[in-house]
Amino acid sequence: MKAVQVVGYHTTLQLTDIPEPTVEGPLDVIVRIGGAGVCRTDLHILEGQWEEKSGVALPYTIGHENAGWVHAVGDAVTNVAVGDKVILHPLITCGLCRACRFGDDVHCENSTFPGIDVNGGYAEYLRTTARSVVRIDDSLEPADVAALADAGLTAYHAVAKAAKTTRPGDVCVVIGAGGLGHIGIQVLKAISGVTVVVLDRNPAAVELAVKIGADHGIVADGTHIQQVLDLTGGHGAEAVVDFVGEGGATREGIAMLRRAGNYYVVGYGENIDVPTIDVISTEINFIGNLVGSYNDLQELMTLAAQGKVTLHTTRYRLEDFQQALDDLDAGRVRGRAILVP
Ligand SMILES: [Zn+2]
Ligand SMILES: [Zn+2]
Secondary structure, eight states: OEEEEEOSTTSOOEEEEOOOOOOOSTTEEEEEEEEEEEOHHHHHHHTTTTHHHHOOOSSEEOOOOEEEEEEEEOTTOOSOOTTOEEEEOSSBOOSOSHHHHTTOGGGOTTOBOBTTTBOOSSBSEEEEEGGGEEEOOTTOOHHHHGGGGTHHHHHHHHHHHHHHTOOTTOEEEEEOOSHHHHHHHHHHHHHOOOEEEEEESOHHHHHHHHHTTOSEEEEOSSOHHHHHHHHTTTSOEEEEEESOOOTTHHHHHHHTEEEEEEEEEOSOSSOOOOOHHHHHHHTOEEEEOOSOOHHHHHHHHHHHHTTSSOOOEEEEEGGGHHHHHHHHHTTOOSSEEEEEO
């Protein structure tokens, strides 16, 4: 089959011909890829940023945002059948460790990560297991939802936490109206009663955020902290979901947070610098967020099937992977780039 592989770092990916993956264990599921999302992480892999962390042996097939159709299943697989449309949770998890038993898939102690440390989805077929496949509604196309497997899941995981700790009428500030922010806004409007205030430096992104459901859009122009305080009677927001996490976003975001408010860190890059006396005297909380669980992905697919969460995508043939990566690198992709074998 055709597959796009990492053959070295600081060099381009290579389209090559490798054997199709086969069922090796009783819980294995082979998926015919219908769409593989092209992610900024793929660029970072080629830059060598993951070389030490993943320890993956080269060459291997890249691509960690995958959806498609079940092609073959092991003897013990009962939750999906050949032909089912599925999206793949990004991790292959053991199901037996303490984290797995809590449903906390991301912290599985024995996981592998297709596209990062084993063969991924820039290919015609991929091997995963029964635990990682989420069946999707007939109305959904794998290529349309593939990118929700990572970027969408991460946004869902964070804002679903915010939805659980807020009440209707509370205010949630979303910092960053990019790809993750757009998913986050749609999810908040679908599952919570909060007033969504979106903040971004880019006026066009703010405009689009309001179009897809944000209650208030604020362009970061130096008056934005005051604008949030004005919208909240001077108290600040009950929740801030920060999809940026760099360039001063955390300092500003914390200034918008109400007493006893929750600060959800999703984007990253800078240090959080807060006097501890401010943390105890206001009882504010900082909450980290890493991808999401299998159940998060299933819930997100429910919202997608209901038409409440949609994602703009630009499709490329698998052979045109280099064009897709170049377009992503140059900021030319509208929404998410998807490779379709
Ligand atoms: Zn990704
Ligand atoms: Zn586990």
